[in-house]
Amino acid sequence: MSAAHELVLSDEIVSAVDAIQGEATEFLKTIVAIDSTLDKGEEEVQTTILKLLQETLGSGADVEASGAKSTQPNCFDVERIPVILDKIKDKRGFSPVDWNYDESKFNVVASYQGGSSDGSEGSNKALLLQGHVDVVPANESDGWTHPPFSPIIKDGRMYGRGSGDMKAGVVAMIYAVIALRRIGYLPRTNLTICTVIEEECTGNGALAANHTSLLPFSDTTKTAVIIPEPFNFIVNAQMGVLWFNAKITGKPCHVLQTSAGSNAIEGAFSLFAALKVLEEKYNEPSNRHAVYEGIDHPVNFNLGKIEGGNWASSVPSSCRFEARVGFWPGIKIEDVKRDIESTLNDEANKLGLGLEIAYRGFQADGAILLPDFVGGEASGKKSLQTDFVDSLQKCYKTASAGDESNAGRKLLVKPITCTCDARFYSNLYQNSDNVVVTCLGPESDSIHGVDESVSLKSFRDCMVTIALFINEWCGLEKEETQ
Amino acid sequence: MSAAHELVLSDEIVSAVDAIQGEATEFLKTIVAIDSTLDKGEEEVQTTILKLLQETLGSGADVEASGAKSTQPNCFDVERIPVILDKIKDKRGFSPVDWNYDESKFNVVASYQGGSSDGSEGSNKALLLQGHVDVVPANESDGWTHPPFSPIIKDGRMYGRGSGDMKAGVVAMIYAVIALRRIGYLPRTNLTICTVIEEECTGNGALAANHTSLLPFSDTTKTAVIIPEPFNFIVNAQMGVLWFNAKITGKPCHVLQTSAGSNAIEGAFSLFAALKVLEEKYNEPSNRHAVYEGIDHPVNFNLGKIEGGNWASSVPSSCRFEARVGFWPGIKIEDVKRDIESTLNDEANKLGLGLEIAYRGFQADGAILLPDFVGGEASGKKSLQTDFVDSLQKCYKTASAGDESNAGRKLLVKPITCTCDARFYSNLYQNSDNVVVTCLGPESDSIHGVDESVSLKSFRDCMVTIALFINEWCGLEKEETQ
Structure with a gap:
């Protein structure tokens, strides 16, 4: 030609x-x-x-x-x-x-x-x-x-x-x-x-x-x-992506008995805050994959959906959130799961909250x-x-x-x-x-x-x-x- | 008799x-x-x-x-x-x-x-x-x-x-x-x-x-x-009780563009955290009504219901929560509303979030x-x-x-x-x-x-x-x- x-x-x-x-x-x-x-x-x-x-x-x-x-x-x-x-x-x-x-x-x-x-x-x-x-x-x-x-x-x-x-x-x-x-x-x-x-x-x-x-x-x-x-x-x-959902159970009660740690929605906040610490750890330069050199904040954890409680004057007994976790190429999904689970379980135990983690959706390398x-x-x-x-x-x-x-x-x-x-x-x-x-x-x-x-x-x-x-x-x- | x-x-x-x-x-x-x-x-x-x-x-x-x-x-x-x-x-x-x-x-x-x-x-x-x-x-x-x-x-x-x-x-x-x-x-x-x-x-x-x-x-x-x-x-x-709901709007986007302040659910967390500071102020001994002398933490703010986002991998554009706010006898409801509104608006402005506050339910003296x-x-x-x-x-x-x-x-x-x-x-x-x-x-x-x-x-x-x-x-x- x-x-x-x-x-x-x-x-x-x-x-x-x-x-x-x-x-x-x-x-x-x-x-x-x-x-x-x-x-x-x-x-x-x-x-x-x-x-x-x-x-x-x-x-x-x-x-x-x-x-x-x-x-x-x-x-x-x-x-x-x-x-x-x-x-x-x-x-x-x-x-x-x-x-x-x-x-x-x-x-x-x-x-x-x-x-x-x-x-x-x-x-x-x-x-x-x-x-x-x-x-x-x-x-x-x-x-x-x-x-x-x-x-x-x-x-x-x-x-x-x-x-x-x-x-x-x-x-x-x-x-x-x-x-x-x-x-x-x-x-x-x-x-x-x-x-x-x-x-x-x-x-x-x-x-x-x-x-x-x-x-x-x-x-x-x-x-x-x-x-x-x-x-x-x-x-x-491309990044790895894992989806999970967490169901947090507090100790439900009348708001007149409100005490720290029993509110499942506030519990969800605390759990996600703990995850954000893990996100920053993943983003640290020493943990970063070379292909993402120069890219700002490649690892993102996203709290994409939340639903909890049913009444303004009842301390919510349960709250469920869905999150998306990013991770580097080369990292095994099982390792990410272990990090997520230990982070969330530690925080839940600290606060006396019940926690169930389930995986639905992305398990993408x-x-x-x-x-x-x-x-x-x-x-x-x-x-x-x-x-x-x-x-x-x-x-x-x-x-x-x-x-x-x-x-x-x-x-x-x-x-x-x-x-x-x-x-x-x-x-x-x-x-x-x-x-x-x-x-x-x-x-x-x-x-x-x-x-x-x-x-x-x-x-x-x-x-x-x-x-x-x-x-x-x-x-x-x-x-x-x- | x-x-x-x-x-x-x-x-x-x-x-x-x-x-x-x-x-x-x-x-x-x-x-x-x-x-x-x-x-x-x-x-x-x-x-x-x-x-x-x-x-x-x-x-x-x-x-x-x-x-x-x-x-x-x-x-x-x-x-x-x-x-x-x-x-x-x-x-x-x-x-x-x-x-x-x-x-x-x-x-x-x-x-x-x-x-x-x-x-x-x-x-x-x-x-x-x-x-x-x-x-x-x-x-x-x-x-x-x-x-x-x-x-x-x-x-x-x-x-x-x-x-x-x-x-x-x-x-x-x-x-x-x-x-x-x-x-x-x-x-x-x-x-x-x-x-x-x-x-x-x-x-x-x-x-x-x-x-x-x-x-x-x-x-x-x-x-x-x-x-x-x-x-x-x-x-x-009995305490005064005010119910309100807040609709927070972030800047929705793909999680790959995640940046601080655009997530409406995380915005809700921050707004409620600001309210908890107000709650503690209300509870301070100097603000306390005499009838509640000796009662532990009488003023309670409760985040009773939350719903936000629709997809784990989308940064949530909106989140709505319903809350219950307690206040002392003798305090005017309008004053409580003003406190709530200024606290939430300040935080929302700081984070670049949209905010609508509406009142439905209790306006109880x-x-x-x-x-x-x-x-x-x-x-x-x-x-x-x-x-x-x-x-x-x-x-x-x-x-x-x-x-x-x-x-x-x-x-x-x-x-x-x-x-x-x-x-x-x-x-x-x-x-x-x-x-x-x-x-x-x-x-x-x-x-x-x-x-x-x-x-x-x-x-x-x-x-x-x-x-x-x-x-x-x-x-x-x-x-x-x-």
């Missing part, structure tokens, strides 16, 4: 993506409008995406009705993959839950077998584009300017819960492929699109996807994985996604990781070329202080000689917060970057007319 | 009350089994009591069906008195609410016009026996040995929510009158039984009762009021119920209060004479560190030359707490005390056979 050809193709791709923006933005609006909080609209979003994939990339037949794989050439196989507890509960990376996995809980996979037409290429490279469809809760009463599930566009940004985290990323990765196909291009190698559930609480959706045979991994394939989470940089590491980029820059030697990052940098540079304020910007390579599904494609779970992963998505604001928004320019740039990367990594070939 | 006659009558009364214990205990069990938390079973308990009063003290006719006052002699008029917001909302002592007063919200009044048969006596003394039927919430999961609304009797105590506070007191005061009537006695003067709602949150039930013409108050009557709350002593004062007994002993001069207290002491001594461990015990006179409906009969609301009030009820344990219970021996002693007091205060006359 000559340089001239490459340039033409890039322009063609950029134009194709630009041409599809209206449609993509409309689809983004459609799925942001669905409240896909855990146990709410995950199923509806997945069904909406399944339909889109089938109509645009699949055979167009009603995959739901036929239930069978498409036999047409040049089509993605679009499937609904149930998340089945028995298949994942004993796997590494499973996070415990207290809810059921029924038929409403499924991932969507659209897979394309590239190179099958001529057999000449396609066997040694592959691409997985993955995103999650669930969102965290949003209550308008928390101060949203507009209802969180009635997306609006203002000053080049779409506002709404999940707009940034990560429905824009999901739509960008899907429409990147659609845009290519609209102008007649299909990847030369295997390409899989996967939308998963439960990234925001367990990662069990991604774990289940990993344990199907549908992902484009093999011992002879170099597979790149891009998860367009709302980080407008190349992610080289911290992970180094790009070990060759621990310092932010490549360590020197050429590798699968440097190929991957160089390609992404190149594609992003082209994608953002039209943006005067941003033109030619090199993406930073840095860690995130939270978790995401990328860990399942790190060297903790995959052979890093064959699989490389990062997150790179549109610039977003206030994710998990009020008035969450995503930049539509960045959404477009992300879509262009992915479309160009498909060309870089997989190669493209003209679809033969049927 | 000779001393010999008096002795015979006392024995007769004690026997009559003892004879009715099984029945009274059964009725207590019946109403403890009704969860009469605000907006739950207040109506059912009141209806049950109304029926009992009508059948035992009233005409026996279905007061609900007839709706008319009994015209039979020697009968109590038993009435359902609706609590109507418009009639109380501008009255002193009203506590604001955010619920409706519909037809399910009513007091029950049974009134007897004594002395009407011969006109010789009955006009210058009267007695009001009042109690509340509402209870505070109880959740079995908080550690109850038995379900809180399935009362059981064990080792001489009845266990169940409301057994002590104050259904035993209510049943004791009603069955004291029933016991007398069973042996043919009716009071010579006016006697009113009143059961009210909402003592545990507002006092608006008692306030509404005050604003009917049914209570036995007049410029020429000396009216004693006994509220058999679960205090096994004579109550000379502190009150000196027995000004002549501020030190616990009468100040010397004989008064309506000393007559009242002396009579109660005498009756209680007789009532508890059979109890070896307790025989002849003189009741303590002391203040309570909470509020109750007695304030409406204090000199804040009534002419203390004509009205005297206290609380005296059965010994109870763990009121507002887990495994609340009441001593059945003390329940009986309380019932005997009230029956004897009716004789002392009102005098008794034999009911004429129809």
Whole structure:
């Protein structure tokens, strides 16, 4: 492929993506409008995406009705993959839950077998584009300017819960492929699109996807994985995250008998204060992982939810809180649990409080996604990781070329202080000689917060970057007319 | 009335009350089994009591069906008195609410016009026996040995929510009158039984009762009021109580952006910590009211209920708590509000938190119920209060004479560190030359707490005390056979 050809193709791709923006933005609006909080609209979003994939990339037949794989050439196989507890509960990376996995809980996979037409290429490279469809809760009463599930566009940004985290990323990765196909291009190698559930609480959706045979991994394939989470940089590491809940029992009584230590809510305050001391200990420079050098306060303990007591004039007998604990890559979850338990039990004993600790949700290892980029820059030697990052940098540079304020910007390579599904494609779970992963998505604001928004320019740039990367990594070939 | 006659009558009364214990205990069990938390079973308990009063003290006719006052002699008029917001909302002592007063919200009044048969006596003394039927919430999961609304009797105590506070007191005061009537006695003067709602949150039930013409108050009557709350002593004062709720808004965001001050739950902790400093200031000896001399920590601020956040991995944007604040008799509620507001606003401003304070529930003045007994002993001069207290002491001594461990015990006179409906009969609301009030009820344990219970021996002693007091205060006359 000559340089001239490459340039033409890039322009063609950029134009194709630009041409599809209206449609993509409309689809983004459609799925942001669905409240896909855990146990709410995950199923509806997945069904909406399944339909889109089938109509645009699949055979167009009603995959739901036929239930069978498409036999047409040049089509993605679009499937609904149930998340089945028995298949994942004993796997590494499973996070415990207290809810059921029924038929409403499924991932969507659209897979394309590239190179099958001529057999000449396609066997040694592959691409997985993955995103999650669930969102965290949003209550308008928390101060949203507009209802969180009635997306609006203002000053080049779409506002709404999940707009940034990560429905824009999901739509960008899907429409990147659609845009290519609209102008007649299909990847030369295997390409899989996967939308998963439960990234925001367990990662069990991604774990289940990993344990199907549908992902484009093999011992002879170099597979790149891009998860367009709302980080407008190349992610080289993520923190470990553990969720737990604590039930504190005091000695309930009339407020006239109030005495120190018997109030379960005040007990919860004291217990969390003890945890904050542990948080600071984790953050101490001597305990810090090298990849987080220069990052302010990477370990965060968050008291995310609390509920206790039932009457202003009764000393509360019980209080329950849910917390999220961050920890460094390389630290064992069991060690974190032991720290949490001993900290909380010591404090509870001191105060004479009853305490039950339970684990539900995240038991997510911290992970180094790009070990060759621990310092932010490549360590020197050429590798699968440097190929991957160089390609992404190149594609992003082209994608953002039209943006005067941003033109030619090199993406930073840095860690995130939270978790995401990328860990399942790190060297903790995959052979890093064959699989490389990062997150790179549109610039977003206030994710998990009020008035969450995503930049539509960045959404477009992300879509262009992915479309160009498909060309870089997989190669493209003209679809033969049927 | 000779001393010999008096002795015979006392024995007769004690026997009559003892004879009715099984029945009274059964009725207590019946109403403890009704969860009469605000907006739950207040109506059912009141209806049950109304029926009992009508059948035992009233005409026996279905007061609900007839709706008319009994015209039979020697009968109590038993009435359902609706609590109507418009009639109380501008009255002193009203506590604001955010619920409706519909037809399910009513007091029950049974009134007897004594002395009407011969006109010789009955006009210058009267007695009001009042109690509340509402209870505070109880959740079995908080550690109850038995379900809180399935009362059981064990080792001489009845266990169940409301057994002590104050259904035993209510049943004791009603069955004291029933016991007398069973042996043919009716009071010579006016006697009113009143059961009210909402003592545990507002006092608006008692306030509404005050604003009917049914209570036995007049410029020429000396009216004693006994509220058999679960205090096994004579109550000379009660604290002021103010309820408020605070809504704290932080700056919500993903936990990866956690920074000090943005977490609304942690904000609530800080705000309440600031309030605890104010609590200690209120408790300082120099600020203390004389009636609370020697009482440990009378001013209590209680964080009774909290709810905040919705996701372990989202920094909570809002948190709401409900609190109860105690304050001294003589302190103006507006001054307490100002203290609370300035304390909370200062802290919220310091932390950059949003704050809304709202008042719902108690705005209860502190009150000196027995000004002549501020030190616990009468100040010397004989008064309506000393007559009242002396009579109660005498009756209680007789009532508890059979109890070896307790025989002849003189009741303590002391203040309570909470509020109750007695304030409406204090000199804040009534002419203390004509009205005297206290609380005296059965010994109870763990009121507002887990495994609340009441001593059945003390329940009986309380019932005997009230029956004897009716004789002392009102005098008794034999009911004429129809």
